[in-house]
Amino acid sequence: xxxxxxxxxxxxxxxxxxxxxxxxxxxxxxxxxxxxxxxxxxxxxxxxxxxxxxxxxxxxxxxxxxxxxxxxxxxxxxxxxxxxxxxxxxxxxxxxxxxxxxxxxxxxxxx
Amino acid sequence: xxxxxxxxxxxxxxxxxxxxxxxxxxxxxxxxxxxxxxxxxxxxxxxxxxxxxxxxxxxxxxxxxxxxxxxxxxxxxxxxxxxxxxxxxxxxxxxxxxxxxxxxxxxxxxxxxxxxxxxxxxxxxxxxxxxxxxxxxxxxxxxxxxxxxxxxxxxxxxxxxxxxxxxxxxxxxxxxxxxxxxxxxxxxxxxxxxxxxxxxxxxxxxxxxxxxxxxxxxxxxxxxxxxxxxxxxxxxxxxxxxxxxxxxxxxxxxxxxxxxxxxxxxxxxxxxxxxxxxxxxxxxxxxxxxxxxxxxxxxxxxxxxxxxxxxxxxxxxxxxxxxxxxxxxxxxxxxxxxxxxxxxxxxxxxxxxxxxxxxxxxxxxxxxxxxxxxxxxxx
Numbered sequence: 001x002x003x004x005x006x007x008x009x010x011x012x013x014x015x016x017x018x019x020x021x022x023x024x025x026x027x028x029x030x031x032x033x034x035x036x037x038x039x040x041x042x043x044x045x046x047x048x049x050x051x052x053x054x055x056x057x058x059x060x061x062x063x064x065x066x067x068x069x070x071x072x073x074x075x076x077x078x079x080x081x082x083x084x085x086x087x088x089x090x091x092x093x094x095x096x097x098x099x100x101x102x103x104x105x106x107x108x109x110x111x
Numbered sequence: 112x113x114x115x116x117x118x119x120x121x122x123x124x125x126x127x128x129x130x131x132x133x134x135x136x137x138x139x140x141x142x143x144x145x146x147x148x149x150x151x152x153x154x155x156x157x158x159x160x161x162x163x164x165x166x167x168x169x170x171x172x173x174x175x176x177x178x179x180x181x182x183x184x185x186x187x188x189x190x191x192x193x194x195x196x197x198x199x200x201x202x203x204x205x206x207x208x209x210x211x212x213x214x215x216x217x218x219x220x221x222x223x224x225x226x227x228x229x230x231x232x233x234x235x236x237x238x239x240x241x242x243x244x245x246x247x248x249x250x251x252x253x254x255x256x257x258x259x260x261x262x263x264x265x266x267x268x269x270x271x272x273x274x275x276x277x278x279x280x281x282x283x284x285x286x287x288x289x290x291x292x293x294x295x296x297x298x299x300x301x302x303x304x305x306x307x308x309x310x311x312x313x314x315x316x317x318x319x320x321x322x323x324x325x326x327x328x329x330x331x332x333x334x335x336x337x338x339x340x341x342x343x344x345x346x347x348x349x350x351x352x353x354x355x356x357x358x359x360x361x362x363x364x365x366x367x368x369x370x371x372x373x374x375x376x377x378x379x380x381x382x383x384x385x386x387x388x389x390x391x392x393x394x395x396x397x398x399x400x401x402x403x404x405x406x407x408x409x410x411x412x413x414x415x416x417x418x419x420x421x422x423x424x425x426x427x428x429x430x431x432x433x434x435x436x437x438x439x440x441x442x443x444x445x446x447x448x449x450x451x452x453x454x455x456x457x458x459x460x461x462x463x464x465x466x467x468x469x470x471x472x473x474x475x476x477x478x479x480x481x482x483x484x485x486x487x488x489x490x
Contacts, residue, residue, distance in 0.1 A: 097477050
């Protein structure tokens with residue numbers, strides 16, 4: 001059974017293998033990789049980087065992670081969402097979707 | 112090498128933290144600000160710039176904006192224009208933007224054209240406020256005997272103490288004075304630590320339910336609830352005068368949640384919602400315990416948009432969920448599926464609007480049915 005978790009509006013899905021056509025992402029100079037950018041409050045969702053992680057991105061900007069060690073997921077403002085650890089594995093990081101009846105557009109849930 | 116911290120040293124932790132928190136609103140003198148700017152520029156091998164001390168970060172940003180050439184839409188050349196601008200020009204502009212009413216008039220007239228330049232100036236500015244934590248951290252280190260390069264230590268500590276907000280150009284450095292008032296709320300702190308409970312410093316967030324959380328001398332104000340930047344309207348409007356149109360138009364999930372907290376999510380769903388389904392109807396599901404923790408409930412909120420409906424939404428499903436981290440906070444998100452052609456091709460097809468919490472979550476998950484996953488956590 002596929003494992004998944006919700007860190008605020010970020011939907012983290014454990015996947016068996018990476019999809020084709022991904023682009024590798026260089027994260028060498030960062031302590032954290034932002035997996036859910038906060039458009040409104042600056043409270044980005046992020047994963048603490050370690051040297052064993054490999055990050056990829058698809059054409060839609062969805063991030064994928066391959067990690068051989070557990071990874072810590074947190075927010076800049078820790079009191080908004082608890083920090084949690086995901087086990088070693090391969091993951092995709094999506095954003096929950098919401099329909100806006102005023103503009104009649106489906107958008108990512110904004111934080 | 113220091114391998115442990117004694118109890119008497121631990122007792123200094125809250126003292127140092129409280130001191131640095133208080134320093135955020137202690138006025139800095141112009142001479143101290145100029146000295147800190149001089150030291151920092153020297154460290155970067157740059158000549159000492161003119162230093163202007165303004166009353167607020169907004170005043171500083173507007174000063175930089177108004178000093179630029181008229182045709183500099185992107186703000187790329189502000190470095191060179193500020194290098195040659197006259198003292199009189201700076202003083203004239205400061206007169207134009209000396210209080211928040213004048214600032215608002217200028218902001219209203221800027222329009223889209225100037226926004227790029229404003230954004231660039233903002234991106235190139237820096238709130239030294241973030242370094243106040245490090246100032247306290249290093250000072251505590253010094254108190255317990257950590258050895259520092261004295262010159263660099265003093266330079267850093269004085270910089271953090273005196274410089275609240277800075278926009279630095281080659282010939283001109285704009286520094287904002289600190290706020291005159293800051294409003295904090297204490298929140299519990301959970302630490303995995305050996306430090307004795309009585310010595311753990313207070314954890315504070317910006318919060319004020321009856322006024323600005325941060326206020327500057329020129330009247331510039333910042334409103335925050337639970338550390339979230341919010342519009343003035345949400346703080347200053349009495350609960351019984353709040354307009355649900357605010358909730359309808361607001362895009363930020365946290366701000367909407369704060370609106371719901373003040374308005375009362377029970378009031379909103381009672382007034383406008385019709386309950387369709389809730390977690391209690393799904394006791395035999397794989398993830399029932401998670402649905403129960405989040406208290407997922409599905410409402411039809413179509414009457415909330417009745418006046419602009421034009422018959423489009425005779426059913427508008429919203430899922431309500433409890434925030435698992437912050438007590439008293441609920442979120443209400445619209446799970447209307449606007450393209451049933453797309454959802455009918457999902458692995459578990461959805462050919463109608465969500466009629467239960469599982470289908471609503473499937474829409475929220477962009478097609479992945481919640482019973483097809485093992486939920487590890489929801490926070």
